[in-house]
Amino acid sequence: MKKTILIVEDEDILREIVKDYLLNGGYEVLEAADGNEALSLFEEHEVHLVILDIMLPEVDGWSVCRRIRKSSNVPIIMLTARSDEDDTLLGFELGADDYVTKPYSPQILLARVKRLIESRYSTKHRKAAEDALASCGIDVHFPSRTVRLDGEMIRLTHTEFEILTYLMQNPGIIITREQLIMKVWGYEFTGDDRTVNSHIRNLRHKLGMKANLIVTVIRSGYKFEAKR
Template sequence: MSQTSFTVLVTDDDPEIRDVIHIYLRNEGYRVLEAGDGLQALELLRQEAVDLVILDVMMPVLDGIKTCLRIREQWDVPVIMLSAKGEDLDKITGLTTGADDYVTKPFNPLELLARAKAQLRRMERLRARMQEETRIIIGDLVVDAERHRVTSGDREVALTPLEFGILQLLASHRGHVFSADRIYQSVWKEQSGYSDNTVMVHIRNLREKLERNPREPLYIKTVWGVGYRIE
């Protein structure tokens, strides 16, 4: 993920502080949103995909502590708290409300920028791990559950929703044999009817799309008299 894709929400009732932070973040290539109080910040979070929130503690309408609590009820976005209070108890209060970091005013903008970068890197690594968990790789075959996308080598394979459902079911349980009846119930979400023929047709279509030689499939194997599996 490139820096230009990061969006940072700066929430502070002091427009001069927002301007300074905005300039430093923008110079790094980040997209910056601004809010003057907690309610404005929450409204922007509902409207925009935000990667990091920089949040002042002392604000009118809705202060930073209450705003952070509200954020944690709905979003996992990292939060850096800003406050003129430097006592340990105040820092602990900020962190226990769900903040990921705490910076005391007056602050060095370069230090805040470094802390923002650290939070964004951590989030980027987490997203990468989550993305890997949604991707199933079997040889040259990649099943991406999050994007509902299948590739075989360099070739993207267009599947119907039912074909994708069958492939995802078998690929996520490699080595397990699924009967046609069980596949039908799992993918169609219905009690089996004429499941054998229905599933067989979809398996045949899948093989024609995935396999170089559908008569000798590399991926979806038939276990005669039992069902289908992916090795």
């Protein structure tokens, strides 16, 4: 089944260019020119990924992202013409999975879409023993991409889920930021350590009392340290 991408972009020409690339890439496409239209389309259709411009009329991209994250962990790529790193970090704090600064290459955007789609919705066969992962009260179910903390469901974004499971699959092993970036993003990284730190901070917040399971190793990276 084709995956559906929602493009939220108020510049008609740019939206059409991105639409053409996505259609040629084999995706179904929904289009919105403002935040209210985007939220209506998201509620009415099954959307597998959102490409979301920040500077939108009526309801801005940050507000749209915040609203979507209240009910869904669908991957979100945010677009902006602003290069301020604080804007980028705010997007991540609201739950965005990726961030692209204008002007950008449509081919690169398509590659990022494919990466997130394949990672999020992969149907590759798993052995039954690999369907689940559990440690220290954290239970992961890979087919449904759900996480329970002491029996209670917690909602993670795509990126947070990837970071957590990668660390849990390598308990006690220091994972460098470079390894984390290649595993989770899978392409040439244009951010800095603050981008990775922002995702880790969000993940720790959602883990609550279990946040100390993710240990920062100064000047090295992170590791999942199971407590006995």
